[in-house]
Amino acid sequence: MCSSGVMDAKAVQTLNLPGLTRPEKLLTRTGCSFTRTTKPEKLRMTRRRMVLACSYNNVPASILESEGHKFPLEEELILKNRSQQIQPYLNGRCVYVVGMMGSGKTTVGKIMSQALSYSFCDCDTLIEEEVDGHSVADIFKLYGESFFRDKETEALNKLSLMHKLVISTGGGAVVRPINWKYMHKGVSVWLDVPVEALAKRIAAVGTGSRPLLHDEAGDAYTAALMRLSALFEERGEFYANANARVSLENIAIKLGRRDASDLSPTDIAIEALEQIGNFLKAEDGGYAR
Ligand SMILES: Nc1ncnc2c1ncn2[C@@H]1O[C@H](COP(=O)(O)OP(=O)(O)OP(=O)(O)O)[C@@H](O)[C@H]1O
Ligand SMILES: O=C(O)C1=C[C@@H](O)[C@@H](O)[C@H](O)C1
Secondary structure, eight states: OOSSSSSOOOOEEEEEEOTTOOHHHHHHHHSSEEEOSSOHHHHTTSOEEEEEEOSSTTOOGGGOBOOOOOOOHHHHHHHHHHHHHHHHHHTTOOEEEEOSTTSSHHHHHHHHHHHHTOEEEEHHHHHHHHTTTOOHHHHHHHHOHHHHHHHHHHHHHHHTTOOSEEEEOOTTGGGSHHHHHHHTTSEEEEEEOOHHHHHHHHHHHOSTTOGGGTTOOSOHHHHHHHHHHHHHHHHHHHHTTSSEEEEHHHHHHHHTOSSGGGOOHHHHHHHHHHHHHHHHHHHTTTTOO
16 A cells, blocks of 8 residues: 555565664655565564555656765754644645756755655656666757656656655756646745856756756856856746745845855755745644644
8 A cells, every 4th residue: 555545556666674674764765655574573673575565656666765864963953843843734745846957956855855754756867767767968869858848747747646755856847837737736845046056056066967058158157157047037937836935045144144155955955944834834824723
């Protein structure tokens, strides 16, 4: 049976897991329901085979990440506290992180997934899995952008049937209205990062994996800035469809930092959880239940 209870459990994977992994830990690790093959009392000390029944028919458990990162205690407490406040209102719904290329959807999304005890899923990685392991850049090259966009819509459709995932979406996923129909099954949060900060990050790591930024002339920063500015001009209004907005400029002001480039991914994850909380509060009539 699926954790969501909304679909068939077709993808069943047999994994070897350390016996010290408790069932509730397993649920956090995979976002999947599970079937035990041993009695509960035997689970504790020995290495056991567990059959994991993924709650999504075509999402391989291997791409659902829930690796732990260590945070300073104070940050960890704030993250946990924010998460606990919103969890009853989130009620297992997925969190979709939207934003421009390089906005930190993956980096910040992973921190949020850990805080919420959700699994993390990168939509681009899921598409790559579905297209024979080709990278996004190769999919664009081999099949063109519209093929990629169709795969992206299919992936979001599938993900919309799942629960307890933080999903990092592709930067362009916001443009198609049908994608919003799927993303609005969960709660969406927009990481609104100034293009100058995006260009700085992307110039540092290169554009290899970001085909829409290829072929720009000039130095890496200026080229990225020009292209990102044009893309943001086209897309700004679509990102604003998200349920919650996290403005890095606003966080920098609130925390007394120099600018958006002076914020850690954890600062941003904390604010994202707060903004999601504000949305859920409004949705729930001020947590009036
Ligand atoms: N707060 C931050 N400060 C500095 N660098 C950051 C921050 N957040 C993310 N980065 C860096 O920016 C780059 C892009 O981040 P990330 O891959 O998380 O973004 P993304 O939105 O998932 O990108 P894409 O959609 O293009 O895959 C990475 O090199 C990451 O380490
Ligand atoms: O902004 C975009 O349109 C894209 C962003 C990436 O995440 C990939 O989804 C792809 O490179 C397209």
